[in-house]
Amino acid sequence: MARIDGREFDQIRDLKITRNYTKYAEGSVFIEMGDTKILCNASIEDKVPPFLRNTGTGWINAEYSMLPRSTQQRKIRDASRGKIDGRSQEIQRLIGRAIRSVVDLDKLGERTIWIDCDVIQADGGTRTASITGAFVAVLDAISKLHKEKAIKHMPVRNFVSAISVGIVNGEYLLDLCYEEDSNAQVDMNIIMTDKGEFVELQGTGEECPFSRKDLEKLLELGEKGNKMLLKAQREALGEIADEILGVDYGNDVVIATGNAHKLEEIGDILKDLDYNIYSLKDVDLGGLEIEENGKTFEHNALIKAREVAKRTKMITIADDSGLEVDAIGKKPGIYSARYAGENATDEENRAKLLKSLGNTPMSQRGARFVCCIAVVFPDGKEFVVRGTCEGTIGFEEKGSNGFGYDNLFIVNKYDKTFAELPATIKNAISHRANALQLMKEELSRRVGR
Ligand SMILES: O=c1nc[nH]c2c1ncn2[C@H]1C[C@H](O)[C@@H](COP(=O)(O)OP(=O)(O)OP(=O)(O)O)O1
Ligand SMILES: [Mg+2]
Numbered sequence: 001m002a003r004i005d006g007r008e009f010d011q012i013r014d015l016k017i018t019r020n021y022t023k024y025a026e027g028s029v030f031i032e033m034g035d036t037k038i039l040c041n042a043s044i045e046d047k048v049p050p051f052l053r054n055t056g057t058g059w060i061n062a063e064y065s066m067l068p069r070s071t072q073q074r075k076i077r078d079a080s081r082g083k084i085d086g087r088s089q090e091i092q093r094l095i096g097r098a099i100r101s102v103v104d105l106d107k108l109g110e111r112t113i114w115i116d117c118d119v120i121q122a123d124g125g126t127r128t129a130s131i132t133g134a135f136v137a138v139l140d141a142i143s144k145l146h147k148e149k150a151i152k153h154m155p156v157r158n159f160v161s162a163i164s165v166g167i168v169n170g171e172y173l174l175d176l177c178y179e180e181d182s183n184a185q186v187d188m189n190i191i192m193t194d195k196g197e198f199v200e201l202q203g204t205g206e207e208c209p210f211s212r213k214d215l216e217k218l219l220e221l222g223e224k225g226n227k228m229l230l231k232a233q234r235e236a237l238g239e240i241a242d243e244i245l246g247v248d249y250g251n252d253v254v255i256a257t258g259n260a261h262k263l264e265e266i267g268d269i270l271k272d273l274d275y276n277i278y279s280l281k282d283v284d285l286g287g288l289e290i291e292e293n294g295k296t297f298e299h300n301a302l303i304k305a306r307e308v309a310k311r312t313k314m315i316t317i318a319d320d321s322g323l324e325v326d327a328i329g330k331k332p333g334i335y336s337a338r339y340a341g342e343n344a345t346d347e348e349n350r351a352k353l354l355k356s357l358g359n360t361p362m363s364q365r366g367a368r369f370v371c372c373i374a375v376v377f378p379d380g381k382e383f384v385v386r387g388t389c390e391g392t393i394g395f396e397e398k399g400s401n402g403f404g405y406d407n408l409f410i411v412n413k414y415d416k417t418f419a420e421l422p423a424t425i426k427n428a429i430s431h432r433a434n435a436l437q438l439m440k441e442e443l444s445r446r447v448g449r
Contacts, residue, residue: 012175017236027141031133035123040133042141043114058108062095062115070119091127101199107155124178128162159194163225174221186210190222246447254278256308256318261403269436301374309376321371365393369431387434
């Protein structure tokens, strides 16, 4: 059955978030969701309620109110009635809880943030839109404090938003307008963070109890809706959002290596990160030759990543790696690929290594693989990490897996060469695995995934 405003069952209403709507409040947001329109102001007061005095901890309090003519029939002002009704009371406590759930009150210091949500026009979903708008206002207000250095560390951990879902005439619907809300058999408010976690669920089957399956369907819709709200909040906040969510560099990553084995190992370790992974072959940069003229693994990795990032405008990952053998002064080091000459094959390089070590006894054939991974972002930001793996250089080649010096490198932990071990083990303990683990941690800090 078609919805009264022609939306799909999983479509939210037109959403508009306007920041700096009024001029006095530290954070002022006007949120419009279809015909629901709410002014959400966040004000900062330099004191806290008595129970928090001298604790260094802050507080967030919310008030919610509907203007007399926000509804179809005029509603008497709270002030004229002399008290706020139970519904408003319940809603304002919900808003307070939702916003507090994503803010570190300790880091806020002894301050109170007052959230005022005033409904200008109500067409369903006012409590959820209040939360979505109030979060933006609060983040704006807190960012100001942070910018002025009144607070040291950003107290906002996550984004939070809220949306309604329900079952109307037997259909699961996202973002109910008033008409739908008042005909709903089940209605539910779903408050979530950007991490996809739930902050609060308010579901009632007053008209008709609902099943576990119904609940799952509703949660799925709620998740979808909150994702759209998050996107709108992020767009409205611009750079301020990046501080909390990480920068959104898109989903494309290119691995800048001419080495098919590295490509496979790196791709394997990154596959759970939800990126589209491209290789140099996919991006076609002509016969690009990058001169690895750095003096360290770190520098060479950066040289490769920078060049490819500049040309592809994608997040670029490059690896520079090699073998350090202690008995020969950490050679071949950064020259590992060209140890036996500029276009040397792996075989030639290994032969040269065995020759240079000669009869050096096992106890003095200690070595380590080193891997530096550089990540360069489209905006030029970059970082580099290093991973190592300790071992010993054997007297002869053993095993047929892997590449490069693998069949000469006996891993201490297994007493077998990398070429004798299955890829699953190598990819769990190698220098590259260790570097990639560090890379993943730093990457997720920066891009928020
Ligand atoms: O897990 C490994 N197992 C065996 N050997 C390894 C490994 N990791 C690096 N290696 C050796 C191969 C090459 O001799 C040198 C890397 O040189 P390096 O310039 O970083 O790589 P590359 O020229 O093959 O590819 P590219 O620069 O396009 O990424 O170290
Ligand atoms: Mg190379």
